[in-house]
Structure formats: C-alpha cells, structure tokens
Amino acid sequence: MVRPRKTDVPDTTRVIDLTAGAIERLTCRTDSKAQAFLRDAKAPGLRVRVTNTGHKAFVFEAKLNRQTIRRTIGDVRAWTIEQARTEARRLAVLIDAGINPNEQERQQQAAAAAEQAAAAAQAVTVGAIWPLYLENGKPKRKEAWKPRYRADLEAMAAPGGEPKKRGQGVTRPGPLHPLLALPLAGVTEDALQVWFEREAQAGRHQATRALMMFRGFLRWCASRPEYRALTDRDAGKAPAIVENLAPSTTRRTDCLEAAQVAAWWQCVDELGNRTASAYLRALLLTGARREEVAALTWANVDFQWRKLTIADKASDSRTIPLSPYLAQLLATLPRQGPFVFASTGKAGRITDARASHATALQRAGIGHLTFHGLRRSFSLLGEAAGAPAGAIAQIMGHRPSAVAEGYRPRSIDALRPYSAQIEAHILALAGVQLDAQAEPGKLRIVAHGNSQ
Template sequence: MSKPQNRVRLTAGRVDAFTCPAGKSQAFLWDTDTPALALRVTPTGRKTYVFESRLHGDTIRMSIGTATDWPIEKARGEAQRLKVLVDSGQDPRELERQQQAQKAAAKAAATAKALTVGEVWPLYLEGGKPKRKDAWKPRYRADLEAMAAPGGEKKKRGQGTTRPGPLYPLLALPLAGVNEDVLKSWYDREAVAGKHQAARALMMFRGFLRWCAARPEYRSLTDRDAGKAAAIVESLPGNTRRTDALEAAQVPGWWAGVEQLSNRTASAYLRALLLTGARREELAALTWANVDFQWRKLTIADKVETTRTIPLSPYMAQMLSMLPRMGPYVFASTGKAGRITDTRASHAKALQSAAIEGLTIHGLRRSFSLLGEAAGAPAGAIAQVMGHKPSATAEGYRPRSIDALRPFVEQIEAHILALAGVKFDAQAEPGKLRVVSVT
C-alpha cells in the first residue's frame, strides 16, 4: 500500500501523467476527494481504479475498473458506494460473490428451462436401461428409436418415404413444458393415425418421464405424472389381453408350414419357441456357449431372473445341431445384430400356408403352456421351464432340478411332435438323427 502523503485530487491530466517508478511492481495515487479511491499503475502502464478500506481490523482492497473504462467521477461514486457498505459492516467482496452466484444460478435455471426433450432423449436411450438389466432389449431399443425417428427416409418396402415417429413432435418441446395438457393434445393428434400406436408411444414416454424424474438434474423440470392424467387415460384404447394359441388340430398345419420356410434359421427358431415356451427375445439371444449337448441343457436369458437353465430335449438337440455356426448366436443372421430379430414375416407365410389366422409369435408361448397341460405335465414344471415368476400357491410350487424337469420337457415335446406327425429316433445322438415329417 502506498504512503498516505501520496495524495492528490485526481484529474484527467494527473491520471495520464502518473507512471510506475523504476524497480517497483506497482504504484498508487490516492484521491483527496474520496480517500478510499486510488489509481494503481503497473510497469506495463496499465492503470486501474481501486477501492481500499478496513473492515473488522482487516484491509479490504477491490478493483473497480480501468482508467480507460471508468471516468473519474464514476470511479469516485463507486468507491463511495463501497465505503457505505463497509461502514455498515458488510463485506463488498462477499456481496459480489453472492451476486455472481445468483446470476450463475439464474442463468443455469434459464438454460435448464429451455432444455428440450430432444436433448435429453439420447441420454435416456444410453442410460435408461430397465431395472436389473444391463441394457435395453435390442428390439425394444429399436422401437424406442423408431418412435422418435424424424422420418423422411426411403421405405424398405413399397414406395415413398417414412413418416415421423409418434414421439418425434415431442422432441422439440422444453422438458419443463411437458404437462398433461400438452400430452393430451399430442396424443389426440397421434391417435388419428393409429390409437394403439399412439398408446404404445405414450407408454414409452411415461418411462422417459420416470427416468427424468429420478435424476437430480432433471427432477425439477419433469412432471412425472403428466402422462397419467385422467383425460389421457380415458382416451386410451381398451387393453384386451391376447389369448391366441395353437389348437391341437392346428399343430400339423402350422408345423408343416414352418418346416417349409426357405429361411431355415427362422424355421428352427419358430419351432424352438413352441417346444420351449421361451419368450422371443430370450431365445433369439441364445448363444452356442449356452447350449450343452453333452449334458443336454440350455441356459437362456430370463425376464425375471438373470438366466434360467432348462433341459435340452431330444428333438431340440437334433434341430439345433443341424444349424450352421455363423458366429456366437445359435439363430444367427447376417443383419446388424448378428442374430435373428424379427420373424413375423416368416411366421405369416407359415400361417397363410396353414390357413391359421390371428396367431402371434407370443401365442406360441401360450401354446406351449396349453399343450404342456394336455400332455400331462405339472403346472409348476411348465411355469419353471417358461420362466414364470414362481407362485407358492400353485401346486405347492418348488423349483425342480434339471433332471427332475427333463421327463416333463420330453413328455411335452413328444406330445407336440405326435400332434405334428413327426417321427424320429429319440435315442440317437444330435447330428446323427434323420428327421422324418409325416404329413
């Protein structure tokens, strides 16, 4: 700090003439009109107005601004304002820090308020995996992307370009602006093109809102229950539970239609769904590493648990052994996923050939359960093979070992094959059997 005698009345001429003495890192010229104001100069010639005072026995020094930017009278006024604060016991530096923090918070709030759904949606796709799962199921992830796609791409089938996905209009909206009125208006527009598609898109968007509400950075911006408003729920189409399944009399026609498919992988996959009762994604993700031909076991991904192991029945072993090994997946494909992903077109051909209507891929899972009951297998064994959540009230349920399950799985398989008219040597080793289909 400079010596008290270095005081003059600051004028434009004195400010311009003031320089830093040689050998000094800085020099001060104090104002007589406003004693707390000084002009500081450095060896480079930079001149800055500073405020200096004492608070609670400590020296406070703050920069006001450069002599180029601040006229002398304005600098005096700012020094006087700071002096009033100090005399009242307030630290101007702390007040300035608080103001800067408030400005930063206001700016962050404004930025957050402008955050759009489209900016957060990719983060949801990346990190919004279901509970207890390592990642989205490939099919569901693809559906999420398709629901929010901008459209305009050439159709894979037919002429023209694709239309935007149902969720695409929501991407441009601020996340903080998504409320029940907005979603009701959006749903009503999308339902004109297709109620069930719009309803499915709404269910997916509810998942997105739940994810946002669970994250601290988005929680204050998210109306988690916006998609559950009564006005929206009342507009949803009825959720009719599907009950489609193969009747015993339909099994021969269905089996023959599937066997005749030119896509041999799809043919084996569809038959495997009927013979195991597995969910389509569980079986599609089956790898060769999880097929044990020696001890006749299959380990597949499970919706309830991480995995489940079931017996590998004789015909299934034979069928799988005849598939080409094109990579890690049993039901391999040359597509991007490296495995079979969608067999609806193949299944439709088989259904058309068999004159069967309304049977879905998931209907094959229901068919396994019903045909298993007809074969005389216990309900608990059927549920365990299918990966249903255990029920302690059903059949006094208790998990069975693989060896205990095996007779029932083979019993169900034999019943289905008998209905289909398929005969083969169940005692032969996989790869050595000659399957004969009797129509």
C-alpha cells in the same frame, strides 16, 4: 516547507489533489514492495495504485467492521479522475450503510449466473435428454433395458423418413418424435393432451403405448436432481388424457389346438427357408420367447450334456434341457457365425420370421397365431402331456406359483424328463417319430412319409 516541483515524483505518503500529471509521474520507487498508492484529497478512499511493473489503476479503500475493503475501480487510461471520484463516493456510501461492495458484487454475479442457469434449464428440450434416458434409464428392478424394449423406445421417437423395409415409401415419424422438440418444462397436461389427441387419430392403441413409455421417461427425469424441478411427473395422468386412452388390450388366447399341430408342423417343415422352419419349431418345443430363441448362440448349446442356456426376460439367463428331437434339429443347421439361427442380415441372426410363419399358417388353414401363441401352446400342450405346472413354468422362464406347488426350482436333471415328455406329446400330435439312434438330423416323419 519546500513546495514540490511539478516535475517531481509524487510523495505517496501525502494526500494530494489528484491530477493527470501527478498520476503520470507516479512510480513504485522501491523494489521491496510490489505496489504503491497515491491518495486523493477530494474523494476519501480513492487511490491510484502503481505496481513495480508500471501498471496504474484507480482503487477504492476503506474500513468496514475493522476489515480493510479494497476494490479496483479501473485502469487510469480508461477512467477520468472525476469518474473515479464519483465511483469512490458511491462506494463510500455503501460502506457507510454497512454494505461490502465486493460481497454485493459477488451476490449480484451469483444471482445473474443462477438466472442464466435457470433460463438455460428452461430451454432444455426433451430431445436433448432422451438419449441420456436411453443410455442411463432402466425398468423397475432391472439392471438395463431389454434389447427389444430399447429398440421400441428408439422406434417410438424416430424421426422417420427411412425407406420402408416392406412396401414402398418411407417411414413416418414415431409417435413420440413431436415431443422431442418441447422444453422439458413445457411438458404439461395441456401439451400432452394436444399431442395425444393428434397421435390418436393415426392409431389410439399406438398412441396409448407411446404415452405409457413417455410416462417412464417423466418418472426418470423426476428422479434426477438436475431435471426434477423442470418435470411434471404426473402430466401424462391428466383425466382428460386418461379418459381417452385405448382400452386395455384383450388378453390374447391364441394357441395351437391339439388337432392343428400336425398341419402346422407339416407346413412349417415344408418352408423353403430352413432356418425359419427350425426356428418356428424351436419356439413350440421350448416355449421360449421369440427373442430368446433368435439370440441363441452355438456357445450356449451343449450337445454333450444336452442343455441350452438362453437369455431370459426376468433374469440374465436360464438353462433348460435340450430335448432329443430339438438336439437333432439344431444339429442340421449350418454353422454360419455365432448364432444358431444365422442370417445374412445386419444382425447376423434371424430377426423376423413373421412372413414365413404367415405362409405356413395360410397353407395349414390356421387363422391368426402369434409367436407368443406358440409359447402359450407349449404351456397348454405341456399340461396335456401331464407335466407339472412348476416344471413347465421353469422351462418357459415364468415365475411359478409357490402356493400351487410349494415351488422350489428343479435341477436340469429333474426338468429333463418333463421336457422330453412334453416334446414327445407334441411330436405325437405332429405325427413325427423320433429315431433316438439316428445321427443328428435324421428325423423320420410318420404322418406324411418324408424324411429329413
């Protein structure tokens, strides 16, 4: 047999002791194949692969369970022959042990990726998830947050530092803001106890309310597959925290007594802010919630058929009768945009009439009376007027007792007499005489002789 010359291209059909020269001369000599292999005699399974583009790399090839296992070791320019032989022998040991090195590497990569993902998940903070909760969370059996509760959630987690709307200085961070920096996995009983004790020093009732809101956040996180493993849903229910919660707020009973209606009405009527004056009277005459009345738009006031459609806390909206006095009162308001109780502020509507109400209460000599107290007053005055409890509840947007009345929702026409009956009783207490024939806004006051 003629011995090949050192300058000859290596014969890929033979097994040889790999040398740098042989690797350098190796080519893929046929166009019919994309690659060719040169086998090494010293390390079984080691080959040099050359492609028809001239790229060369060390590879390992062996059989495992009748399946060809091929694995690239590395570029011939990066690996020496001895390094490649060492790696080939290591891979051969794995094959002898019944281990597929490719599968082993995939498993190792998957485990590393899982470990990295777990570490990343452990680092996810409450602050990173909180905006998602605001966007996608919702209360039980509701489709979305009510605007007021959503605003409260945002305020509870606000960073503070904004100029105060009233008084001097800047706002302080919301009670929940310190929790935003915690990893979700770090929200434990101990962490919440430390947070609650610190916030309770500034105000226990506010800290308690913040905790109740944060419990809702934890429930939402526990319901999401991506956060479930990181969430201790019951962290906020630790005995050490629950024992220090503020006691349940005493049920408020503030309301206008019948004897106070006239003084309240007159002082509200005399307010310099006519929009606030009309807004406060509308609260008393409808029994609606303050945000429901504040968000009332002209599009939802039907003067022809005497109806109001207002946003409802329990459902999307409810329609109630537009009583005679209220219809004339609303007609006196200028139309300055879509909202009935318009304002030049950012919201475009009245948002806070507490200052005006406080002024009227002070002038009338009436103690503390909340906006919800006006709602409560409507209910009590409605009962005094003789209206059925179910009709009062339906106008107010409450769920009436089915036991009490065998309750069935009344139509607007069926509610209208009771709405007018309640309004007439309130006007009588206020000393206001309604001229039903007057043009809109022509309301005559009997008690103190002024006309509007």
